[in-house]
Amino acid sequence: MTTPRSLAASPARPARPGRPVRILRAASAVLASFLAFLTVAIVLGAYVPSIPKAGVIGPVLGGQYPFHTALLALVAAGLAALAWRAGLVRWGRVVTGVSTLCTVGALVIGGIQFQAAREAGVDISLGQVFTELSYPAAKPDATETFASPEGEPLRVDAYLPAKAPGKRTPAVVLAHAGGFHTFDKNDLRGTGRWLADHGVAVFAVDYRLAGPDRPTWDKAPQDLVSAMGWVQRNADVYGVDGARISLGGMSAGGTLAMNTAYRLQNGTIKAAEGATPAPPASVIGFYPGTDVAQMWEDDVAGTREAAQMYTGGTPKQYPDRYREVSPPSDVRPGLPRTLLVVGDRDRSARPETVTGLGDALRKQGVDVEVKELPFADHAFDDAYGSLTSQTSRQILLDFLLADAR
Secondary structure, X not given: OOOOHHHHHOOOOOOOOOHHHHHHHHHHHHHHHHHHHHHHHHHHHHHOOOOOOHHHHHHHHHHHOHHHXXXXXXXXXXXXXXHHHOOOHHHHHHHHHHHHHXXXXXXXXXXXXXXXXXXXXXXXXXXXXXXXXXXXXXXXXXXXXEEOHHHOOEEEEEEOOOOOOOOOEEEEEEEOOOOOOOOOHHHHHHHHHHHHHOOOEEEEEOOOOOEOOEOOOOOHHHHHHHHHHHHHHOOOOOOEEEEEEEEEEEOHHHHHHHHHHHHHHHOOOOOOOOOOOOOOOEEEEEOOOOOHHHHHHHOOOOHHHHHHHHHOOXXXXXXXXXXXXXXXXXXXXXXXXXXXXXXXXXXXXXXXXHHHHHHHHHHOOXXXXXXXXXXXXXXXXXXXXXXXXXXXXXXXXXXXHHHHX
């Protein structure tokens, strides 16, 4: 008995996967593709910020959440491997390889930031890295009205260290970010609570915000003058050493703080009412806009709109206003000790402008520290638990405590 030639030559065909397997394979492929594309954009943008669009999201997500990005890339690699084993061989190999590279790239970012944190003396909390993704729900110990210019009440949140008999603490008045026209003191609650828990009293203040028809270039600095005066007058109430009150802020708040502090030291700004307060013991600018005219020229992430609302017009219309509100205009010998902190991926407050201000201060003999944080974009401390945020808080604490000694 013989087997027909046609039957003998036909290889056995593998059984076609059932419908559930095909659906699972397709779902894995689609999800893996999406996650791989996302993590490629994040990691590539973090390393090469000049790439359009990816260079915007990469430094933010990759810089603030490198370990979360690595986990997403690992999930993409796992799903791609499942699809590969289920029959999508070529596609699965490519996506698995790409996702694995993204995992490594994200972990390298995290490793560099981890090393920077260790060098800064941070007591690193990996739990915070994964759980504190935004501002914590901290509450101030007291909220008061420190001034009411033009009938507009301005409030201050006080975050206070535990009282120690006979001991007075250093303090810092902090101005919030927001391009001179948005946000409020509540954005400082995480930093305020943490500093207070580590021995520094924090007074987070509001100031009059600019609007399309409401420039505040001559008002917001006066509000910080009022805040400094109020804290100095109430130093005994809050157990603060009146000679160790610093002034600082984040982004536009940092610009405003430096501008106000330097002008107080130079005698070019006075209190609108009552006695003018003493200049602050030191000054802090976190990712500040240094030259407001340059903010207008660069026009990055709303900086032109912010500068124009704040001053009421363009640098060509109001050159004197732009010069008056820009900290470099007041650089001269004898200014208070200054701390400048910026991310090396910041597009709004470009690192070279911040380091340039630091160089100008040094040339005038001012004691200045400039810290450039790796893989960090603007407002890097928004992600409260990130390694960069933990590092920046430690840098700020060390600066304030060193100033107190």
